[in-house]
Amino acid sequence: xxxxxxxxxxxxxHLKQVSFELLTRGRKLADSLDTKLASLLIGNGVSAEAxxxxxxxxxDEVYYVEDPRLASFSCETYSNIMVELIKTFQxxxxxxxxxxxxxxxxxxxxxxxxTGLTADCTELDIEETTGNLLQTRPAIGGNILAxxxxxxxRPQMATVRPKSTRPPEPDADRDGKxxxxxxxxxxxxxxxxxxxxxxDAGDFENIEEADIIIAGGKGMKKAENFKMxxxxxxxxxxxxxxxxxxxxxxxxxxxxxxxxxxxxxxPKLYIGAxxxxxxxxxxxxxxxxxxxxxxxxxxAPLHKIADFAIVGDLFNVLPELQKRLEGGK
Amino acid sequence: MNIxxxxxxxxxxxxxxxxxxxxxxxxxxVESVVNPLDLYALEAALSLKDSHGATVTAVTMGxxxxxxxxxxxxxxxxxxxxxxxxxxxGGADTWAxxxxxxxxxxxxxxVDLIIAGERxxxxxxxxxxxxxxxxxxxxxxxxISDIEVESEKSLIVERLVEEGYERLRLxxxxxxxxxxxxxxxxxxxxxxxxxxxxxxxxxxxxxNLTLESTNLGLKGSPTKVVKIETPKVTRGGxxxxxxxxxxxTEAVDRLMDFLRQREVV
Numbered sequence: 001x002x003x004x005x006x007x008x009x010x011x012x013x014h015l016k017q018v019s020f021e022l023l024t025r026g027r028k029l030a031d032s033l034d035t036k037l038a039s040l041l042i043g044n045g046v047s048a049e050a051x052x053x054x055x056x057x058x059x060d061e062v063y064y065v066e067d068p069r070l071a072s073f074s075c076e077t078y079s080n081i082m083v084e085l086i087k088t089f090q091x092x093x094x095x096x097x098x099x100x101x102x103x104x105x106x107x108x109x110x111x112x113x114x115t116g117l118t119a120d121c122t123e124l125d126i127e128e129t130t131g132n133l134l135q136t137r138p139a140i141g142g143n144i145l146a147x148x149x150x151x152x153x154r155p156q157m158a159t160v161r162p163k164s165t166r167p168p169e170p171d172a173d174r175d176g177k178x179x180x181x182x183x184x185x186x187x188x189x190x191x192x193x194x195x196x197x198x199x200d201a202g203d204f205e206n207i208e209e210a211d212i213i214i215a216g217g218k219g220m221k222k223a224e225n226f227k228m229x230x231x232x233x234x235x236x237x238x239x240x241x242x243x244x245x246x247x248x249x250x251x252x253x254x255x256x257x258x259x260x261x262x263x264x265x266x267p268k269l270y271i272g273a274x275x276x277x278x279x280x281x282x283x284x285x286x287x288x289x290x291x292x293x294x295x296x297x298x299x300a301p302l303h304k305i306a307d308f309a310i311v312g313d314l315f316n317v318l319p320e321l322q323k324r325l326e327g328g329k
Numbered sequence: 330m331n332i333x334x335x336x337x338x339x340x341x342x343x344x345x346x347x348x349x350x351x352x353x354x355x356x357x358x359v360e361s362v363v364n365p366l367d368l369y370a371l372e373a374a375l376s377l378k379d380s381h382g383a384t385v386t387a388v389t390m391g392x393x394x395x396x397x398x399x400x401x402x403x404x405x406x407x408x409x410x411x412x413x414x415x416x417x418x419g420g421a422d423t424w425a426x427x428x429x430x431x432x433x434x435x436x437x438x439x440v441d442l443i444i445a446g447e448r449x450x451x452x453x454x455x456x457x458x459x460x461x462x463x464x465x466x467x468x469x470x471x472x473i474s475d476i477e478v479e480s481e482k483s484l485i486v487e488r489l490v491e492e493g494y495e496r497l498r499l500x501x502x503x504x505x506x507x508x509x510x511x512x513x514x515x516x517x518x519x520x521x522x523x524x525x526x527x528x529x530x531x532x533x534x535x536x537n538l539t540l541e542s543t544n545l546g547l548k549g550s551p552t553k554v555v556k557i558e559t560p561k562v563t564r565g566g567x568x569x570x571x572x573x574x575x576x577x578t579e580a581v582d583r584l585m586d587f588l589r590q591r592e593v594v
Contacts, residue, residue: 011492072495075459075469100490104471107423107456111463116424116551119454134555140340140451145558153551191468191500198487198494206491212593236594254474254510255489260450261365261509269593280450290591291564292584298568307564308587310580312571320581325594 001035003061003089005155007082007096007105008054012071013045017209018097020057020167025124025160026095027058027168029133032126035092036060040085042078044071048178055176057168062176067183073101076189079108085181086113091155093133095124098159099208110157116150117157120264122164122287133158141260141283162208163266164287204255205239212238212269213288215258216246217281219274219295219314223251228318229273235325241265243281259284273314277302294318330383330441330481330501332374333434335461336367336402338395339451363398366446368514373476373507374444375406375515381478384408386437390418390430396530403525404517410525411437415534420547423452427460428544433533435465442484443504447472455506462504470499474510 006026008019023039030037038061039054046064054062065081082105086094096102098120110117122145123136132149133156139146150156207213214233216226229240240256247257258265260280270288275281277293277300285291286305293306294314303309310317341360363371374385387402389395390413399410413433421429434440443462448455455471462469474494475487481501488495489508499505535545543549567587571580588594 073490075462075471079463100472100488103455104459104469107427107454107459108463108469110424110456110551111427111460114424114551116422117456118552119423119456138560139453141453143559145560147555147558148552149555150551151553189468192470192503193498195485195496195498197492198496201493204493209491254508257509260453269588269591290588290593291566292588303568305564307566308584309566309568310571310584311568312577312580316574316577317571317581320577321584324581324585 001033002092002154003036003038004030004033005091005094006037006039006059007094007102008039008041009097009099009101010041010043010046013043013047015041015046015050015053016097017167018099018162019054021162021165022095022097022160023054023058024165024168029093029124029126030060033092033131038063038091040082041065042070042081044068051178053170055178056170056172056174058174060176062178063181064178065181065183069188070183072194073105074189074192074194075101075104075108076191077187078105079112080187080189082109083112084187086155093156093158096157096159098161102159106157106159113155115153115155115157117159118148118150119159120161121158122161124158124160132156138286141279142286143283161264161266161287203253207239207241207256207258207265208263210239210265210267212236213241213258213265213267214238214271214273215241215243215275216251216273217243217275218245219276220246220251221274223249226252228322232271232318232322232325235322236269238267238269241270243275243278272302272306273318275302276300277305330377330381331439332377332383332385333437333440333443334367334370334374334385334387334402334407335430335434335443335445335457336371336387336389336398337364337446337449338362338389338391338398339364339449361394361397363401364446364449364451366448366450366509368446369507369509369511370444370446371402371405371407372512372514376512377442377476377478378406386411388413388430388433388437390414390421390426390433399530400525401517403528404521405515406518406521410528410530412530412532413534414532417535417542417545420550421545422550422552423454423456423460424552425544425546425550427457428464428549429540430457431461431464432538432540434461436533436538441501443467443502445504445506447506447508458504458506465504468499468503469505470497470503471506473505473507476505476511
């Protein structure tokens, strides 16, 4: 039986959290097919200890391709590596994270190996009769859930939304193999040159990684008032999100935008302040675990999908909330 | 510079209503528009045309009525529009779509740069842009927020990723997908609209393209849709009024209790 693969990700030699979340998904699939789970990592400077973490979290095998020239993501080079390893090992399924690199590399590889790919899945299952991967994903702004399969092509490929699963509890007794795949010069593409990161990244924040998001909309009235959200998010150890309206008014940068034309987020807690809740914005927050809405309009659509809604003036409610959070219990 | 911008027709979502029972979008009678995120790709191409001189061609795949989005692209300032349309293309997934579009783009001749939107707001896959690059073996840079022309043969671009903004040197020809930060899209002009009416839209189909028939449409798509469900999203949560000082205090008390109960604070 061919293996289930997950594509682990690293930055500066550290494994990213999504690498572990994918193992939760992959372990379940491997168990129901009675096969093995392998994690593929392409990068540089990841310690043997960190690789072992993947084993403790559910991988049976780890394939690590290491070279200083692999430290930063290159779609062309990484895809050369994946295409060759796919041809050699012929995995049943490959899961990657729906991150900037996963969503770039996977479609590039899927075309090259002539197989199907499903983006941004929220549920993965095995079809009992065929062993096919059933891939469920939201589309049309989360208004439909489509289940998709790739019946006649292998491997079956899917990207999975970050934060849509919890990482597994590491099991200190788990055993597995770490395989260092020797790097081949011919894999290097070199057409695109990585020059570094921009020094001044402004108010950039990666809200997709936040466990708690406090977001503001038109009801915040001006840029100045976003400082209130910032203070709250600092107290909650969260991040600040915004609607398209707020971003288009220049109150906060694009990296904070949530919704159809921004980020899709799945935090444990989302608090929307002064957000009426357009279809576009709701599309980006529907998978949040808890939704809290604060708005003086009782008819605001966000109230309707919230777990807890306060119909009131955010300029009274937020300072009171801040006081409670700072005052401790 | 020859720039191609692949664009998509999507259902207009800015004025649609929600079904109060199910909390989902009411889709009947919804108009089609240019995918909002493709407007940034069009703007990026037209800015390069303004600053460095370029011919910009918008390409779309869809039924004959999809020519409407090409008219929109031309009225914004694109030089040409190409409709890739054939019944045999219907039902294509992202793999088959990117194959067909890549063959259409190859048929248009020399291309220096392909600029695509980040993703379409209906399918939301972000796979067709990278797929076209793979079919054409072009270098690919996604999520681009800034473009600087370094020479006739290369660009310096900034790429918005989880860690911040990467800076990349990209040789031409290449394919990039752009994010909203790249620029605010211009509006169509009256002159542009007149030009769109006069511009003949070329149609590419199985008649004038050389295509592998096994790679087309629903039949040529590796992925198959098994079922479609409409999830209920109304959560039926607690609603608390907080219209005066006393009720604000009480509402926040109850919110704090709720958050503690759910173990988030």
